[in-house]
Amino acid sequence: MRIITTINEMQTFSKKTLRSGKTIGFVPTMGYLHEGHMSLVEEALKQNDCVIMSIFVNPLQFGPNEDFDRYPRDLKRDEELAKQAGVDILFYPNVKEMYPKERTTRLTVQERVDTLCGESRPGHFDGVATVVMKLLQIVLPDRAYFGMKDAQQVAVIKGLVEDFNVPVEIVPCPIIREEDGLAKSSRNVYLTPTEREEAIQLSRSLDAAANAIERGETNPVRIKELIISYLNQTSGVIDYVEVLSYPALEAIDVMKENIIVAVAVQFTAARLIDNKVTTRSEIAIGV
């Protein structure tokens, strides 16, 4: 595995790879890798000749009171994991390399951001869109892999790529979970032992909601109440509980679209998110 730290070297490598007729799969991450990231690499390896992973904790997507400084980092361990997984290139630029000077333009996200994490984290998705656009130009992938744990991120990036005709296929990959159902997250390390126990209520609440929908529940308010009844069993503070259409992320009255049930809970030192997207065909089976 080769480690590349400059944009120029990364872009030169990618251009050369493309010109030689090979395909590139891209797994963008903020590091502190877990099985969720590894499942993206696995998928990328299946579909492309060359797999590039980036590790970049992007300051632009963190709010002033958020955890940019204490976001967990462990490059040595990440390197080892990426290498073992079969990553060809690890792109690891620093902040100065990615943002060398004042930008002359701004990319902002107008749709799909007035809810969920976009509502709780103003400007977050502008930062995500900006860094993803830059990374796509630098890495030049044929396919880019994103975990559905950040389902809103996937929706935003799909919109971005369509708006600007970026020649890349966005491949959403399923959420990877611990045995008890907790969605894998780099931030899970910040849970206290008690919170770690309680945190299983997030996935349980979503399972219960999905079951209710499959049994024919069509009232978003009742679905939310059901979810909240689970989350109230934790010491965390509920940030949001939403039942929305996916990927448009709009309010729904009837159950005729793909539906996302999504939650965010703030624990002492970690804000956890989780979601479940129920496709219309799954519902049909349930009904």
Place this chain on the structure above:
Amino acid sequence: MRIITTINEMQTFSKKTLRSGKTIGFVPTMGYLHEGHMSLVEEALKQNDCVIMSIFVNPLQFGPNEDFDRYPRDLKRDEELAKQAGVDILFYPNVKEMYPKERTTRLTVQERVDTLCGESRPGHFDGVATVVMKLLQIVLPDRAYFGMKDAQQVAVIKGLVEDFNVPVEIVPCPIIREEDGLAKSSRNVYLTPTEREEAIQLSRSLDAAANAIERGETNPVRIKELIISYLNQTSGVIDYVEVLSYPALEAIDVMKENIIVAVAVQFTAARLIDNKVTTRSEIAIGV
């Protein structure tokens, strides 16, 4: 010469061209081609294996009271000229193809736009940046060619490409002029015979300004007065006269940077622009 009208076909062609190891030169235009455009094609042919020209009158860069509807169009003539010039692919999408639905994101230009055409045409450069970003993703050029007649456009696009690390070299090309000095422009056809005579004052005023700078004039106010004395000999209304640093387009006090002298004059049915960039080395020769 092949004509392509869909994004999908254009992108597929470009990807295939790149994968075969060939380079692509791109000349984006709004059509109604003149020798200015042809000089860009000539330069592109010298430096690339394949030359793609786009013709797209981009509604996004026209203000509500501007000339989008009556912007001159003549596809048959353009086709013939492009073919004769040696263009390989003419990309000619319609508005619905380029903007099929409401966009979910916005690209805005923050710097270099509070002056010159950016000041007179609010939102114009947001529209330019958006369509250029899309075209660069669709055509995937190694090099893109822009005329220095729109010097501010070149500065804005250079900023955009740097901000997002778009893997393309922006190649600015010199202004092409009529024998009497008038800068070639698709909009020149809308000048009355009298206005056409008067319009030579634009380039004359810029030549006089450049000469004054070379002779050591360091006062932007006196340079502007000199320019205005020429433009006042026309029946047009002066939109702006500016002396700025280039490409930052900031106010200057002393003559220590590359300098652009730029003018815009509104005639009855055509708004004409012209400029001259004086590089520091040229000034040094003059002094």
